Amino acid sequence: MGYAKNPECELVAIASRTAEHAKKVSERFNIPNVYVGGDNWKTLIDKEELDIVSICTPNYLHAPIVLKAIENDCNILCEKPIAISRDELSQIEEKLKNKNIIFFTSFQKRYNPVFKLLKDIIENNDLGKIISVRYYFSHYGPYKSWKALSEEKWFFDSKKAGGGVLLDLGVHCIDILRYLLGEYDRVNGINFNTSCINMEDEDNCNVLFRFKNDTLGLISVSWCNEPSEFLEIYAKKGYIKVDISGRSRLSFGPNSLKKNKSIKRLLKFKPTNKSAQNKLIDHFINCIQTKKQESPNFDDGKKAVEFVLEAYSFKI
Numbered sequence: 001m002g003y004a005k006n007p008e009c010e011l012v013a014i015a016s017r018t019a020e021h022a023k024k025v026s027e028r029f030n031i032p033n034v035y036v037g038g039d040n041w042k043t044l045i046d047k048e049e050l051d052i053v054s055i056c057t058p059n060y061l062h063a064p065i066v067l068k069a070i071e072n073d074c075n076i077l078c079e080k081p082i083a084i085s086r087d088e089l090s091q092i093e094e095k096l097k098n099k100n101i102i103f104f105t106s107f108q109k110r111y112n113p114v115f116k117l118l119k120d121i122i123e124n125n126d127l128g129k130i131i132s133v134r135y136y137f138s139h140y141g142p143y144k145s146w147k148a149l150s151e152e153k154w155f156f157d158s159k160k161a162g163g164g165v166l167l168d169l170g171v172h173c174i175d176i177l178r179y180l181l182g183e184y185d186r187v188n189g190i191n192f193n194t195s196c197i198n199m200e201d202e203d204n205c206n207v208l209f210r211f212k213n214d215t216l217g218l219i220s221v222s223w224c225n226e227p228s229e230f231l232e233i234y235a236k237k238g239y240i241k242v243d244i245s246g247r248s249r250l251s252f253g254p255n256s257l258k259k260n261k262s263i264k265r266l267l268k269f270k271p272t273n274k275s276a277q278n279k280l281i282d283h284f285i286n287c288i289q290t291k292k293q294e295s296p297n298f299d300d301g302k303k304a305v306e307f308v309l310e311a312y313s314f315k316i
């Protein structure tokens, strides 16, 4: 949708396994060239003259398509998680070296203005030293919360998804927390279970970790809950609890924080993910035109996957 809305873009080709899905999308967005079949994304990348390859396939195909797009010098927007193993991450990193490719990871949450407001509050030291942060993110799971296009339920297949809810939702949480607080240092522990979906990987997961600046972190994700997203920030001078879905009011304390300019702005503001994906695509296009690599880039995508893989190492 974002590409169709951007006047600088022309959608030239689409690859999909099934003719039915390809037809649906190509007709909707007026895409002239259609490649159907499991491996035809390779033909598309070889045959078409492309500035951009945009990857929104199941997780296990992200790295192979990224590698092919790099070989053909295409700029890349890849859905999260950008890879499902350390080996894939290293291969991409190696191939990107000495290439002038703009690589964006699809962390569109960064374009929800609430996070910029929170970043300003943290950087202005309005709350003092941040002691701990907790990010809760949940929904009813793929196929219940939205109608996925492919019917194969690949999200529940470990080989195709690479993990469970932590890889799906947790990458967004750690990306936002890195954006707000800088690098995480290490994962301290994890607990998880599979309580509502018949699958190998986790559908509920809590991760405890620590940032390099010593802030404590908790990420709690679930595919078995009503849709909700909360961020809590506890600091020396006070606390803020934000409902990222915008359904409930900002909660903060002590009351004296009301006088603070940034908190006042935050109080007036209703968080929204609306049009975040379009904003990400506009930003990506602008970076290509100006030849500037900005975030969310490959490194952001890589750090998020590494975080999850480190957390998964506690499962054994």
Ligand SMILES: NC(=O)c1ccc[n+]([C@@H]2O[C@H](COP(=O)([O-])OP(=O)(O)OC[C@H]3O[C@@H](n4cnc5c(N)ncnc54)[C@H](OP(=O)(O)O)[C@@H]3O)[C@@H](O)[C@H]2O)c1
Residues within 6 Å of the ligand: 015, 016, 017, 018, 019, 021, 022, 037, 038, 039, 040, 041, 056, 057, 058, 059, 061, 079, 080, 081, 106, 107, 108, 147, 148, 149, 150, 151, 168
């Ligand atoms: N950034 C975000 O917040 C966000 C939100 C939602 C999803 N995502 C990510 O987007 C990706 C897709 O998720 P989804 O929910 O959209 O899944 P989905 O509905 O199952 O869609 C997967 C798409 O990939 C296509 N596909 C599968 N195998 C293919 C192949 N070999 N060649 C070409 N196309 C192929 C499918 O088309 P056919 O059925 O025709 O093969 C379908 O269009 C995942 O990585 C997910 O994590 C990110």
